[in-house]
Structures are given as structure tokens and as C-alpha cells.
Amino acid sequence: PARPAPPAQRPHPTPGRSRTDTPENRSAPQIQLIPASAAGALDAADEAVDLLLDSGRAPGDILVLTTGEQHPWAAHELTFGEAAYWAQHEAGDDVFFAGAEAADRLRTRPVVIVAVNGGDTVADVLTGARERAGALLIVCGDPQRINAVLGAAV
Template sequence: MPAQRGSRAQAAPPAPAAAGPQIQLIPAPADGALDAAEEAVDLLLDSGRAPGDVLVLTTGEQHPWAAHELSFGEKTYWAQHDAREDVFYAAASAAGRTTGRPVVVVAVNGGADDDAVRALPDAMAKAGSLLIVCGDPQRINSLIGSGA
């Protein structure tokens, strides 16, 4: 239908802002998910992201940094989390204790399926602008499907 003389075309309303963080999936086998997460953190830091902006959660074995820091005691370990001065590594099962950060990286590196199912939506809720999930895409998809 032709526009009538004198009428103005209506501009489409702007698209609503995406709800929640941007999500990136980095395919990796379970035994390589931690390495993939480390590479993602390195890229974030190299691109200018502040270390205190990044939280890394693992569904299986703890990140070596977390295991080392926990050897000095929980109080010291969690004080580093609260200081928000550096990248913080934690088990996904400790998600109730971690607070949100602009970027959350999840290494789906094993662990019980129930823990991983809980970890993914919790990580999404904690991520301010970016959620990076490292792991086997088939496992991640099955976890998301079984958690719905």
C-alpha cells in the first residue's frame, strides 16, 4: 500500500536490550575444559579486562590455584574473593558463597551432573555482561535439557 502524501513512515521501535549476559561456548573435552577456561581468562586479561572482573567456576576438579589457596585456610581464601583484586577460582558447588562479577567462566570439567546442572543457571545469574562456558557441547546441551 503506497504511503499517503504528508504521512510519515513510522520507525520500528528499538529492539529491547538482551536480558542477561552474552554467552560464549568454548568446545573442549572434559579433561581440557580447565585449559580452555585458562585460555579464555588469558584472552580477557590481554584484552584489558581487569582481573577482579573475572570469576572462574569448575564443576569437577578444583583449579590448581584454588586448591593451593585453600591450603592456607578458608578464611584467607574467601578474603581474596571479597577483595575482588584478582581472578577468583572456585568450585561451582561453592556458588552460594561467590558473588557476581562482570565475567564468569565455567569449566565443565567433570563432576556430578546434578552439580553441573545447578552451576550453569547460577553462573548465568552471577555474570554481569559475559558468561563463558568451556566443555563438551553435547554434555552441556544435555545438562541444560535435563535441568529445564
């Protein structure tokens, strides 16, 4: 089947920027909370991706994780096989979408977005996402549930 263009391949300005937010020279990531219901968390995450790209963030800087059902883009890409899917992650040149169950295989990226769209492992996912976020962690979901996990950091 033909592949649709991922969100990152929409036209966005790409001004040059330095890579000062690599894991070697970073402190704890900034955390932003976007209130959303579990049903609306994927849409909120997609909007956050678009805003980051529109502001000049490179597509390869962004990792999107889901705590419940897989993001439609990840589900689509997995139809081409695990090897092709993970090769995209290794290439690191586009936004990468993954489910929480894949967290152990994911590398650090400057921006990690978590869509809290269900699932029972929210605390584990948010802890892992915080470790993988180089500069910015964006969490889309129920503020009360997220604050209970992240505490005063949000």
C-alpha cells in the first residue's frame, strides 16, 4: 500500500539551529502539560507536533509516545514490518511515533510528546519519557492524573 505523508513532511520552515540540547549538555527537560481527555490526547499530541514544526523544530528532534492505543501513523508504518519501522527510528530524520511498550528501544530526542490516551502504565511511561526528553517533555492528557505522577514538576 502507498504510504501517506507523515505530519512531519508537511511544509514547515526549517531555520538552522545549534544542537545544544543533546543529552551530554542538558539538565532536566522543561515539562509542558496540555490538558486533554484520553480520547483527545492523540489530537493534542498531533497539534503539538505541528506547532513545534511550525516554530522551526527539526522533525527528527521529536518523539511521540502513546500510553494506550498506538498512534495511527505508527500502526500504519508497522504494516510494512518491524525492521522498516525501526529503521525509521534509527535514521532519526523524521518525527517518530511509538507505543509505550517500545520504550526500551527508543533513543533520547530533544522533544518527547506523550499522549496519555489510556493504559495502565502511565507512571512508567512518563518516567521513561522524562529520561528520553533532551530539552522538552510535552504531556497531553488529564492534568490530575499527570500531576499525580509528575508531582510539582508540571
